[in-house]
Amino acid sequence: MTIKIGIVGYGNLGRGVELALNKCEDMELKAVFTRRDPQSLKIASDKAQVVGIDEAAAWQDKIDVMILCGGSYSDLPQQTPQFAEMFNVVDSFDTHAKVPEHFAAVDKAAKNSAHVGIISVGWDPGLFSLARAYANAVLPDGQDYTFWGRGISQGHSDAIRRVPGVKDAKQYTVPVEDALQAVRSGQNPNLTTRQKHTRECFVVLEDGANAAEVERAIKTMPNYFADYDTTVNFISEEELKEKHGKMPHGGMVIRSGKTDGENNHVVEFNLKLDSNPQFTGSVLCAYARAAYRLQKEGATGARTVFDVAPSYLSPKSGDELRRTLL
């Protein structure tokens, strides 16, 4: 018996989840739910259906876990609680400041319907949060560092695209090697925003746009670029497509801490991802497995990665895990 999965939203992340499910022998994609006209949407899987999002209620007996692949800004705050009234759900909600309120809304809905909802799943929040939690529990006297990159930031790329004269753009967040080495060596430095990351921009100009003007507008943009050392490279549309068409990302969570006056310990969790949405989709699938199992055991309500024992993520039995991975 396989775990029957539904995907809500078929953007980059939805397609990443669909792909990840191919590697999970105990799970099966049953349907993709979309706000678009279902007739107009072609999906990769030939065994799954495309269904209008408003018809989801009719699928309650046919789907074990819904994986919500919408955006954190406007989709998930509505969709996750709404779907948790009908299904076990997993989402990748990443607006840190609004997590308490989102957790409460999902918890209420999921308890009400006796389902499980796991929120904020992915790599940050997600696996990075786990790395922070384990390292903090083990080294109470220490300092946390998170570096992102080298990878494409969708938000920063979008911000550049809004600059007049810009036709298209990609932005890479890049950790500063010296800062990283200082942290890894156990020096526990205090680092400013500028000391931790640089920003590399690849920009295609509109015909007739003023390059110097565009560069100035990008580099002085508050919040996004003003506090960083930013490089702007103007390239052709072809080069952007050819060399910057993928969605790599990654980063490191490092905790450095002491057990006594002389002994320091450095714990690092490091990700190098060729495709951010495909990897995030893979994490969502593992937690969908956990949501299914937790509910089978009688659990209800909201969870985060902190509340789920690792064994729930694996298709292996406890005995098998102990024999092969301990």
Next chain:
Amino acid sequence: MTIKIGIVGYGNLGRGVELALNKCEDMELKAVFTRRDPQSLKIASDKAQVVGIDEAAAWQDKIDVMILCGGSYSDLPQQTPQFAEMFNVVDSFDTHAKVPEHFAAVDKAAKNSAHVGIISVGWDPGLFSLARAYANAVLPDGQDYTFWGRGISQGHSDAIRRVPGVKDAKQYTVPVEDALQAVRSGQNPNLTTRQKHTRECFVVLEDGANAAEVERAIKTMPNYFADYDTTVNFISEEELKEKHGKMPHGGMVIRSGKTDGENNHVVEFNLKLDSNPQFTGSVLCAYARAAYRLQKEGATGARTVFDVAPSYLSPKSGDELRRTLL
């Protein structure tokens, strides 16, 4: 109300646990249990007692969790089940092949007495096992690599000390940089034992010993050195004490795997530890907290790190964890 801790066995690991408890405000060391004459044993903590191991039964109302710091070869197979009949227990059992049998024995005893026993806690097994489990769940189609070092292997140092003509010795296990880089770059290489680690030996000779003879005996020793590129350095007793008196260790667990034909992802967990026993002691303390809480909730029986949700390790509440570490 603090969690009341007992330590069984006061070697390097026992002292590491004692030190780690100083950093845990919610925990308190009540007593160290020893096979030695309690009068003869001086411990660092001035508020805890030293007690003969045979008197442990009288401490059942005074101790919430016993942290067992004996060896995996002869101490823990006996002690952990025996203490689990009276207390919640945590141990660092690391004989991989005997885990199923040890788990079963602890499970039986702990269920019988309505306690929780968490076995094989530390960094390998322990945090490295967690890294393998999470990465395997998230990237089902991939390959695992574990590198150890640069760090002192107690077992290999002991093996050198048994060679005739050797007065004292320390052995460092060192990961091979080229192999590590190949793995990190996502090449998924197949590596032999020799390609993954080298062994560096620092040896103090007995007066009149034959250096060439000793070197040959070390380098050809089956299991320990014959399959590795081994370097033997002869140094003075003073130099050994001065430069090789600490117990650093660490290593990396890396999983490299694909989500489709073109996209590879590399997940790495990396430890650099100035003191192996102090860090292992810190991990044991975090899991002692978990054992206490699990039993409070009504759980009984044996667990490994796979079965414990990360939130149980932290003194922070679920709400605080979500606000600060997610």
